[in-house]
Amino acid sequence: MTVTVSSPAERRRNKIRARILSAAERVFAREGAEGLSIRRLAENIDYSPAAIYKYFKSKDELVDELKETFFELILENVNRIADTSTPFAERSRDCVATYVQIATDKPYHYAAAFAGESATQAPVDGEPGFAQSKKGQAFMVLSGMISEGVEIGAFRADIDPTLAAKSIWASMHGLAMMIAHIPTYPAFKADQAIMTRNDFILYHADQVIRGLEAHHG
Amino acid sequence: MTVTVSSPAERRRNKIRARILSAAERVFAREGAEGLSIRRLAENIDYSPAAIYKYFKSKDELVDELKETFFELILENVNRIADTSTPFAERSRDCVATYVQIATDKPYHYAAAFAGESATQAPVDGEPGFAQSKKGQAFMVLSGMISEGVEIGAFRADIDPTLAAKSIWASMHGLAMMIAHIPTYPAFKADQAIMTRNDFILYHADQVIRGLEAHHG
DNA sequence: ATATTTTAGTGAACAGTGTTTACTTTTTGA
DNA sequence: TCAAAAAGTAAACACTGTTCACTAAAATAT
Numbered sequence: 249m250t251v252t253v254s255s256p257a258e259r260r261r262n263k264i265r266a267r268i269l270s271a272a273e274r275v276f277a278r279e280g281a282e283g284l285s286i287r288r289l290a291e292n293i294d295y296s297p298a299a300i301y302k303y304f305k306s307k308d309e310l311v312d313e314l315k316e317t318f319f320e321l322i323l324e325n326v327n328r329i330a331d332t333s334t335p336f337a338e339r340s341r342d343c344v345a346t347y348v349q350i351a352t353d354k355p356y357h358y359a360a361a362f363a364g365e366s367a368t369q370a371p372v373d374g375e376p377g378f379a380q381s382k383k384g385q386a387f388m389v390l391s392g393m394i395s396e397g398v399e400i401g402a403f404r405a406d407i408d409p410t411l412a413a414k415s416i417w418a419s420m421h422g423l424a425m426m427i428a429h430i431p432t433y434p435a436f437k438a439d440q441a442i443m444t445r446n447d448f449i450l451y452h453a454d455q456v457i458r459g460l461e462a463h464h465g
Numbered sequence: 466m467t468v469t470v471s472s473p474a475e476r477r478r479n480k481i482r483a484r485i486l487s488a489a490e491r492v493f494a495r496e497g498a499e500g501l502s503i504r505r506l507a508e509n510i511d512y513s514p515a516a517i518y519k520y521f522k523s524k525d526e527l528v529d530e531l532k533e534t535f536f537e538l539i540l541e542n543v544n545r546i547a548d549t550s551t552p553f554a555e556r557s558r559d560c561v562a563t564y565v566q567i568a569t570d571k572p573y574h575y576a577a578a579f580a581g582e583s584a585t586q587a588p589v590d591g592e593p594g595f596a597q598s599k600k601g602q603a604f605m606v607l608s609g610m611i612s613e614g615v616e617i618g619a620f621r622a623d624i625d626p627t628l629a630a631k632s633i634w635a636s637m638h639g640l641a642m643m644i645a646h647i648p649t650y651p652a653f654k655a656d657q658a659i660m661t662r663n664d665f666i667l668y669h670a671d672q673v674i675r676g677l678e679a680h681h682g
Numbered sequence: 683a684t685a686t687t688t689t690a691g692t693g694a695a696c697a698g699t700g701t702t703t704a705c706t707t708t709t710t711g712a
Numbered sequence: 713t714c715a716a717a718a719a720g721t722a723a724a725c726a727c728t729g730t731t732c733a734c735t736a737a738a739a740t741a742t
Contacts, residue, residue, distance in 0.1 A: 257710070257718085264719095286700060296721050298702080307700065362646055363580060411660065414651050415640075415669045422639025423632075429579055434631050443628065452632045459676035474689085474739070481690095503729060513692050515731080524729065 265303050267293055269313060276314055280356035284311070311360065318357040319382035322350050323389070330389050336402055337457075340393055344420055344453035347386075351424035352445065359428040362421070387413060394460065403460040412460060419456045423449065482520050484510055486530060493531055497573035501528070528577065535574040536599035539567050540606070547606050553619055554674075557610055561637055561670035564603075568641035569662065576645040579638065604630060611677065620677040629677060636673045640666065 351358035391413035568575035608630035614620035
């Protein structure tokens with residue numbers, strides 16, 4: 249195992265890069281991609297706008313790095329739930345709910361992560377590199393969990409885990425996007441709320457999982 | 466019934482407004498909001514950029530009008546299916562599928578219609594004006610259909626149609642967004658396609674409806 | 683028909699954006 | 713110590729949405 253020695257220069261460079269990313273992250277979380285401008289970012293870290301381009305070759309590349317970090321966060325959280333020993337029914341529901349809740353916490357990140365589908369063409373299932381990407385890994389956690397459900401008889405036997413995972417992901421994605429884009433979702437004016445957002449997420453997760461189940465009465 | 470008489474001036478004005486919108490529609494369908502610029506639009510219809518502002522008070526307002534027309538299209542199509550006399554099982558599935566297919570046909574429209582959730586704050590369920598908006602009407606078609614399903618015993622008796630409709634819509638929305646943002650969704654490299662896009666839409670619609678059903682085995 | 687007022691349309695500018703280029707300063711490695 | 717490489721910058725380019733002062737034309741009132 250070769251250890252990559254990092255020169256002081258290299259470390260200094262990485263530090264500044266990280267400072268840029270952290271400043272970008274801060275602005276992005278509050279105001280989204282619209283509010284994030286190179287000039288503003290430069291001012292924030294006390295550099296000239298052109299300086300940013302010594303560290304990132306474009307704004308898109310910078311934002312893509314924020315997205316990848318965000319998917320890392322999703323993956324970590326979903327994985328943490330998936331590795332739990334709680335009963336399958338709960339566990340699968342919690343996975344779905346957790347995914348959506350993270351989108352709730354960082355709506356701008358979530359919306360951006362899918363909008364435009366990363367300017368530098370992210371790999372999609374079937375392409376090389378998908379399995380390596382954080383998004384790809386998250387997908388595999390999901391399809392793995394569906395496989396488990398089929399094996400233990402909780403889900404219908406004729407289910408193709410990959411196909412079902414795509415469908416389930418779409419359903420999670422939908423709620424995540426709704427929440428990301430509509431501040432008051434699931435609506436109901438403040439004073440006539442029938443259900444809290446979190447309860448609705450669980451409701452939706454239930455609904456989605458139920459579509460896979462073998463029986464219920 | 467009072468007939469609103471339109472002066473020649475008014476008609477001429479509406480005609481030009483329509484010309485602007487139609488040019489905008491053309492550009493928008495091909496390249497989305499990014500490609501639509503006031504200057505380009507002005508050149509397209511042979512006016513100065515500033516002239517546009519005599520007909521629309523902002524670009525957002527112009528785009529919002531495109532969105533509303535788009536929702537009209539969705540509503541028309543979904544309504545057409547909903548009024549069919551085909552068996553309930555098929556009919557409900559087709560409604561979901563149709564919704565998604567329209568998003569497939571006009572991905573930019575669909576993505577824009579939800580992204581930013583209309584700059585001029587569209588009414589959300591619970592607010593006045595929602596029931597009048599095209600989006601609100603589409604929602605009511607959906608929840609009405611769910612009510613029917615509960616009544617005839619196809620869906621679980623404990624289902625709250627409004628709540629379920631929100632969940633179902635989120636699931637449709639997710640697939641629609643996936644398709645709108647990812648050109649190759651549901652992925653699979655061209656030569657290893659396991660399932661066509663349309664088949665996958667039906668598969669997803671099935672899955673979604675199944676989550677509501679009373680029994681299956 | 684004439685005078686007045688409203689509307690249609692324009693060119694130029696403002697304030698922003700991402701990005702590139704030529705240039706200077708600093709840091710690094712031999 | 714000195715040449716080479718990297719860091720950082722000011723100024724410009726080509727865009728963007730939008731506003732403002734202005735002219736030309738049509739609509740309205742007298």
